[in-house]
Amino acid sequence: MLRFDDLQLFVRAADLGSLSAAARVMDLSPAVASAALKRIEQQLGTRLLARSTRSLRLTAEGEGFLEYARASLSALDDGRRLLASGQDHVSGVLQLSAPSDFGRNQLLPWLDEFQQQYPQLNVRLLLGDRIADLFRQPVDIALRYGEPEDSSLVALPIAPDNIRVLCAAPSYLARHGEPQHLEQLAQHNCLLYMLGSRVHDHWGFYDGKRHVSLTVSGDRFSDDADVVRRWAVAGMGIAYKSWLDISTDVLAGRLRLILPQLRGERTPLNLLCAHRAQLSKPVNLLRDMLVSRCAILTAQRPGRTATGQ
CATH class of the missing domain: 1.10.10.10 (Winged helix-like DNA-binding domain superfamily/Winged helix DNA-binding domain)
Known part of the structure; x- marks a missing residue:
């Protein structure tokens, strides 16, 4: 040749x-x-x-x-x-999966702006907190919290410094008081959700010197993280949530952070795909936008130091 x-x-x-x-x-x-x-x-x-x-x-x-x-x-x-x-030229179909809470309360308006910028792009969005099977489900990429258990997946960081935070509505704190120490969580109604296949009732923190954890309890739990956020906003109890999920509520005054001096569990947000060939121009443009938007929210977290700790 x-x-x-x-x-x-x-x-x-x-x-x-x-x-x-x-x-x-x-x-x-x-x-x-x-x-x-x-x-x-x-x-x-x-x-x-x-x-x-x-x-x-x-x-x-x-x-x-x-x-x-x-x-x-x-x-x-x-x-x-x-x-x-x-x-x-950005066009075609972008199929993605995202966590229910982050998807509904952060990603949806961002996707609206993204499609306004690229009007010939079609988006198919699946919301849910279960791990998407990227080899079987009709999605190109998935946004998921935590490190992927499947090492064969390509994982690109979106918000590597994201953490969980304690929060509650001002109405709940007015009725029940605000905890001043972690041990006082035992006296409060903690709102629980499924993390993977189990109820996430073992909450861990870092106080600057050591890691501490405790088991909490409450009168309700859900397998949908957005339901837990709604319960918290309604004043039903204390939630331990990803900052990205509840940042808008905190900044708007609907929720208040509790013990913000403690660093909660790391909850990095990653973009997952089965093959690097799926990192098309629309996917890379979306990733760039998500990294930028999440960085702004991370910087607004109360109690965050210059190093992000």
């Missing part, structure tokens, strides 16, 4: 009337240029250029082939331009 760079060298040499001049333009050594011309002549089975120490001219076969070489190079350039224009 003829090589693209060999065709380029032949056309340049014909245009310049010199193999050495063509080599200089293409930043090749004379030996490499000579070998390339020899290779293309051997593949075609004919002599294209008649060369002497001082001159170079096209043979009859070379003159006939030159037209086709130019047309081939021009067609390849057209193909490259077509691909480049297609890469700049």
Whole structure:
């Protein structure tokens, strides 16, 4: 098969009337240029250029082939331009899965803005807190909290510094008082949800010197994290939630952070896909937007230090 760079060298040499001049333009050594011309002549089975120490001219076969070489190079350039224009054009279908709470309360408005910017892009969104099977479900990517258990998945960080925080509605704290120490959580109604296949009732923290944890209890739990957020906003108890999920409620005053000096469990948000080939231009554009938006929310977390701890 003829090589693209060999065709380029032949056309340049014909245009310049010199193999050495063509080599200089293409930043090749004379030996490499000579070998390339020899290779293309051997593949075609004919002599294209008649060369002497001082001159170079096209043979009859070379003159006939030159037209086709130019047309081939021009067609390849057209193909490259077509691909480049297609890469700049964002369209098609973007299929993604996201956690219920983050999906409803953060991602939905962001996706609206994303589609306004790229109106020819269709979005198919699946919401749920169960791990999506990226090899079986009709999704390209999934947004999930925590480190992926499946090491075969490609995981790209979206919000690596995200943590869980304790929060409750001002109405609940007015009725029951605000805990001043972790041990006092035992006297409060804690709102629980499923984490994986179990109820997340063992809450861990770091106080700057050591890791501490305790088991909590409450009168309700759900397998939908958004339900727990709604219970918390309604004043039903204390929740231990991802900052990204409840940041809007805290900033709006619907929820208040409890013991913000404690650092909760790390809950990084990652973008998961089965193969890197699924990282299309729409996916990468969406990822860039999510990283930017989540970084703004992370920076607004009360009690966050300059190092993000």
